[in-house]
Amino acid sequence: MLVELAVGDAYGAGFEYAEPDFVAAHNTLRGYVSHPTHGQLPGAYTDDTQMTLALAELLADGDPWTPEHIAERFVDAFHRDPRPGYAGGFQAFLVGVRTGADFLARIRPHSDKSGAAMRVAPVGLLSTVDEVLHRAEVQARVTHDTPDGIASASAAALAVHYCRHGLGPVAEVGAWIADRLGSPVWARPWQGKVGSKGVMSVRAALTALAGHDSQSEVLRACVAFTGDVDTVATIALAAASWVLPNDLPQVLLDDLENGTYGRDHLAQLDARLRECG
Ligand SMILES: [Mg+2]
Incomplete structure (x- = not known):
């Protein structure tokens, strides 16, 4: 799951808020794409994967699931491996905090x-x-203490849960989440550019997930929405990795960053996570 979601994140990062013409021309899955303006290295993942790693390590280590421990993991994950890709204000905030307690004292969530x-x-x-x-x-x-911030996180987590535990046909994932959360919004297909709100990214991810038969089709569909597509692809591939055939092109696996916290680290953590649920 972590490797696949990181592939989605890194691939999507080349297209984040890029012009529709650029996306249409380059969304071929033939390799990672240099973003037309960001200068992000092809194959490098972003904040989506780094913060996922922070939570995955906390879960695998079995420490208490408290705001203090969660904030500490976010701070550690950033400072051990600083990278661009975070929203500017949050990146500046992370640079300035050194402990979980400091994070919680200063965050405006x-x-x-x-x-x-x-x-x-x-x-x-x-x-x-x-x-x-x-x-x-x-x-x-810890960071998104708002009704939509919480609901979008709940929906994204439920998508993984539904797929991981085989709770029904993938085409019905949105309807199942809508039932659990008591809101029809999660069953409504998304169309067009994805903005920065959590509800938008998750709806787009659920639409791509429910409407395609393989991981590569899901990935391409996520990016084709345009907008905040690294996040859409991260959310969709995390769930898709449990139910849809993994036909992600080998070049995307080979060229995924593989430094200290790259592909091999993600794969090892994936193995540990399989024992958690
Ligand atoms: Mg990102």
Whole structure:
């Protein structure tokens, strides 16, 4: 799951908010693309994967799921391996904090953007819906203590849970989540450019997931929306990795970054996570 979601993140990063013409011309899955303006290295993942790693390691280590531990993991994940890709204001905030306590004292957790949803996939592996919802909410409140911030994180975690535990046909994932969360919005297909709100990214991810038969088709569909597509692809591939055939092109696996916290680290952590849920 972590390797696949990182491929989605790194591939999508080449297209984040790029012009539709650029996306149409280069969204071929033949390799990672240099973003037309960001200067991000092809194959490098972004904040989505780095923050997912922070939560995956906390889950695998079995430490208490508290705001303090969660914030500490976010701070550690950033400072051990600083990278661009975070929203500018949050990146500056992370540079300035050194401990989880400092993070919690200074964060203004009022965002309804996609940050709490993009990182939540490991939570979906837990064995009950109640536990998934509880942990998704606790981690969301650290930075996104808003109704939509929490709901989008809950929906993204439930998508992984549904796929991981084989709870129904993938085409019905949105309807199942809509039932669990008591809101029809999650069953409504997304169309067009994806903005920064969490609800947008998760709806787009669920639409791509429900409408395609393989991981490469899902990835291409996520990017074709245009907009915040690294986040859409991260969320969709985390869930897709459990149910759809893995036909991601070998070049995307080979060229995924593989430094200290790259592909091999993700694969090792994937193996540990399989014992968690
Ligand atoms: Mg990102």
